[in-house]
Amino acid sequence: MSTRAQNPPLELALGRSADASLSRPSVAVHAEVVLLFDEFRDRLFRYVLSLGLSVHDGEDVIQEVFLSLFRHLKIGRSRENLRGWLFQVSHNLALKQRYRRQKQQATVPNEQSRPVERIDSAENPEEQLASNQRQQRLLSAIKALPEQDRWCLSLRAEGLRYREIAQVVGISLGAVSNSLAKSMERLMRVDEQ
């Protein structure tokens, strides 16, 4: 197994045209980025949509996020907590894109505001109706929260640790904990109704 890591530059010996190949580190980075894309794309996409982006803008932002990751890894930057890094870059780019879009189309509602049909095949129609109503209540309650609280809640729903949420949102660990508790308390009150 270890022989692979020591593979010599065989293309040199074989006289291969150099511009026909990726450099070896880039091949590895390319593959790594695609693996990370497959692991995180849906979650990041969901998150940027929760920030109010349209699907179209979300798609562009996600592309830019992973291209940034490609450049980040290619120049040998830190690989520590790439999940947090991905969410942070997605967060920043999405807000930037949203701001740009708001300036361009102040009056056009984005796609995210349209109601989306929810499907859960495991439930019977009555359960599904009740479940949908509950989900709608909770989502409505979220919309009434301050934006920073919504970010924290969404990032928690994506499985991020508090320190990662703090990094993405740019607040302290304690502020994350308080924000989540406050939002959760509100959600529980709505859920009781």
Add this chain to the structure above:
Amino acid sequence: MNQSEQHPTDAQLLSLVDGELLPPRAVEIRDHLDACLECSARLAQMENTAGAFARAYRTPSRATLPDASISRARLQSQMAREEDNSSRSWPVRLRKSFSVPALWPAAALVIACVGLLVYQDRGLVNPSKALIDGGSGAPLVPDSTLTPGAVAPVSLNQICMDSEPVEQKPSPAIQRAVFHEYRMDGAPPQEFEVDHLITPGLGGTDDIRNLWPESYSSQWNAHVKDELEDHLHDLVCQRKLDLHTAQRDMATNWISAYKKYFGTDRPLLHNSDSIDNRKRSPNG
């Protein structure tokens, strides 16, 4: 004990649920919960609501997200374009370096070392980019740093004998090692073939540098590659194609080779199915 003074806050309960409390504090709160029905009920309600919210939050995107395979292909294309742009200049730099006489002895030493290693099993090079399959995350063509390809010296008589060589399945340990090197440890093995890049039917060896995890489910799947291997074997044995060229084309980019030798831009229809649990052909 005055329990009300010690009731944990919602923030502490949520931190407990989220595994964010340090062990001593978590133990204290759990002890409290064991004795306090009120807080236990609060915690249960919190978990229930948090779960419902998480489901509500995740549900819409399933219906609205565009196809990931298209996004992935777009990303791969953009990365390749960036890479092409940045790498275009280095052959020039390399040539300049080799034009300096002082560097010739060092270059000769490097080439000699490389030559020895190559001679060992004539490992071939796959310069192709590591294209990744959409659904499975498996590479459509192998990563050349991991799987450059390796062949043994063989004669045409050996590979064109009456019966086609039967490709031995790599041992479970080797298969695990290949999955591990491709960072696919958790991948379902029944959906992949740990395949030879250069088939034994064309002189490929069982060296791990000639093995890679190939998807059964992508458009360019293991069955499609089988067809190319059979076709190249026939061409070589009919003396219509040089063995070394066949090996090299296979190692360089088997998908490009398929397109070249079959004159098509896509797999022939009967081989481009999704996972179909078909039995592998014996010559891989």
